[in-house]
Amino acid sequence: MQSNEYIQFFDGGIEPKLENLGGKGASLVTMTSAGMPVPPGFVVTTAQFDAFMEEAGITRHIHQLLADLDPEDMGQVDKVSAAIREDICSRAVPQALRELTVGAYEALMSRFDAPVPVAVRSSATAEDLPDASFAGQQDTYLWLDGVKAVTEHIRQCWASLFTSRAIIYRLKNNIPNEGLSMAVVVQKMVNARVSGVAITMDPTNGDRSKITIDSSYGVGEMVVSGQVTPDNIMLDKVTLTVISEHLGDKHAELVPVAGIRGLVEREVDAERRGRRSLTDAELTAVAQMAKRAEKHYKCPQDIEWALDTDLPDGENLLLLQSRPETVHSSKPSVPSSAATGGYFSGLSPAPAGPAPGSPTTAAGPAPSSASGFSLGSITAALLKPSF
């Protein structure tokens, strides 16, 4: 199924526009086309919301209800909010639009051997809602099976434009209700076989020529929250050579279980614990994806990733999140002792040169008075035009 005005697949090749897809939806499409594959899915665009509202003919009525509200009157706000949301959820979606959504859902399911659970989440355009985290928490519906559950929750996301909190926020910030719209993301639930995080630097010293990967079995929550000791691998960012690796204990994993709409924790057997959770090829793929994320966002990234059981090899690595690495990014990108650059430093039994970490500069000739000898002056000489 192709993307169109009302449905846009993440990998549909249409340029993402914030006003059509909302912030979350646009970002998912952008990441997919930049080689950072997110779990596959599609966006129900704002155009579909607009068409639905148009067909329902309730926009004017809603505006009237909201017009005279006092943001301090919580009881009244709650009452109006409930009425509007009830109204939206009870209206039928026009047949043509409904068919598009059902078709998109079926096209998504056809990518897997058997139907897989999806998440449905709202994707607001810009300032309509207080903040992404608040909205996201409210309007993310996980582990949904079947088209009926999906379409139902799409309408619930639409309705979330009119939660009490959203209404009050707009009132207090003088954001008009005219032109309000909402996109909705339908996305495969990650069925993680292996997952973890990757940082595009060495977090111990800020060295940006490294990629550090933590990896463990199952869904990444246990890695992120520190409940398991993951495998820890450091690679060179340029050549992707493994610099060091430490096998973690990885004693437990969180895995989705069919029927319970959620995750269960189970023990990892000794054989799987004893080996690295990523193959060489998977490791390289994770590192390359982290590199792409850094390149795309133009600063060191801290990503969450997963290998999805339901997807074929080569397409199963998914990017779940990418955010700027904040601990070191504000610091110099190079360990501070580097400026001396002396190849003899550390070779003599008791180097008298600058201690590692002490601030030094490379502008002038290196100190030559002590045994902490450096070639800095030689190199400095080479910067002269005569060479």
Added chain:
Amino acid sequence: MSLKSFPKPSELTVPAGAEGWEKIYPYYLVFQDKLKEQEDAKFWFCDSQHWPTVFKPFETIGGEFAVKCLGQYNARHLMIPNANGIEFRIHLGYLYMSPIPVPEDQIAARVPLFEQRVGHYFQNWEQLLKQWHVKVKGTIEEMETISFPKLPDVVPMEDILSGKGKDGSEKLLESYDRLIQLAYQNWQYHFEFLNLGYIAYLDFFNFCKQVFPNIPDQSIATMVQGVDMELFRPDDELKQLAKLAVELGLQAHFGNTDDVDATLAAIAAAPGGDRWAAQYENAKDPWFNFTVGNGFYGHDKYWNEHQEIPLGYIADYIRRVDDGQEIMRPIEALIIERDRIIEEYRDLLEGEHQTLFDAKRGLAATAYPYVENHNFYIEHWTMGVFWRKIRELGRMMQAEGFWTEPDDLLYLGRNEVRDALFDLVTGWGVGAKPIGPDYWPEEIERRRGIVDALKTARPAPALNTPPEIITEPFTRMLWGITTEQVQQWLGAGEAVEGGGLRGMAASPGVVEGLARVVTDADQLSEVQQGEILVATVTAPSWGPIFGKIKATVTDIGGMMSHAAIVCREYGLPAVTGTGSASTTIKTGQRLRVDGTKGTVQILDEEPELQVAGPGAHSHSHV
């Protein structure tokens, strides 16, 4: 840290039949009873990278000249602040080395001298290097003029008429002395730029290790290494000749390249053959001054004296071209990848660090190619001419009855050869028989027995107690003697998963394949397409087989050893400096070589199948 030690020299067993071996070498080359305490207190590692097999007495010349001249540039020319030269001894026929540090209190005083001297070279690099080529070629040209004709029965009449007053024997003695001097001269030149190349490399190396802690050594090497080097030129000439032969339809004439004269004659007579012959002649000078060995042994064969070797390689390349294979190295792809690597590391740096990166890398990239290219001029070309002249002298002395085979000369030390020459001219001069013919044949047989007995034992990787940390830069870089390597030799290193060998991760990639163990250049013809080469050490002239193999594993060598450089060039995985691959691994065993991690696993103990056999290889000579 393990306190394990290597054996003391006196603890090594003298192989049966090698008793009295010390006396076949000059007194100053062997460990001394009177210095036992001092010598046992030092750590000596075996340089089997350059001298993988037992020295015949004459062959110590290469070890002596090379290591002495390396040292002089550290200790006397460049005044490297923290490193003098390398002491060396021969023990049980193998060369052991011990780097000499500079006393702590003298380091500072050497710094200004060092900066001044090294600075001069780096700032005048191109001009001085050009001058170097002139000097080195001048030496070789003069060497070529030397000859060792038989002494005449009578002094020529014209010398009587001109009142020359000399019998010509002085010319023979001078020629010998001059030949030795010229070899010595080019060995001095050899190190004029080599240590500088390493200094520039190490300067960049250490900078990279500081700004990118734990950056793989391979990355650093890739960023400064030349892609198209003179060292590869002889091999490239053969490839071009193979392509031209295919273009001209001359393939049929390469059926029996062992018969050099017939092969060349048939080609010359064929249509278009004159064009090929002209290109062949052009390639010979100087690129066939190339040895299958490493230039340090009298038995090394050189292409120009054994043209069946290059012709065999050309025939092999022709077959591969006819099979539709690409025989040229992927130079363009290598350059693109190198530039990507440089650019990505560079982009990780900012401001001053980026400027320093550019300067240091620029210097290393300027100076480092010498490290690779000099090899052709000295080890191959100079030593090729040198050994050719020595063989001529050997034949002349053989004809005079001093020994039975021309190469028997190698069982004399170079100063003993000088004695034998004076013996010869004395006997000739006085009209009597020289003593040598009655002395040397028996002594040579005795020495041959000793050398053969010494060859039955491999050298110890090192002697005595190693220092806790090995820091000397040249030792680390040239020989791959690192703390980890030494621990590995002592059996204390980190074990390889599933059993196997650990060495230096010299060229990245992972492959599996069948092993082909090669301990002598004469076995190279056995190497089959797609095998993994396992060798004590490799030599530049083995180039043509690198297009056939999947990976290389060596006993000896670091990041900058020949095998490492060539494998990076060919994009093949390599693990160097394993210590014992050539003795542990058997031909035909299936191996997994991880050139990224530096490990070699033997996947099955039994050789899989018989891989050698008639018709299995494409040419019978190397």
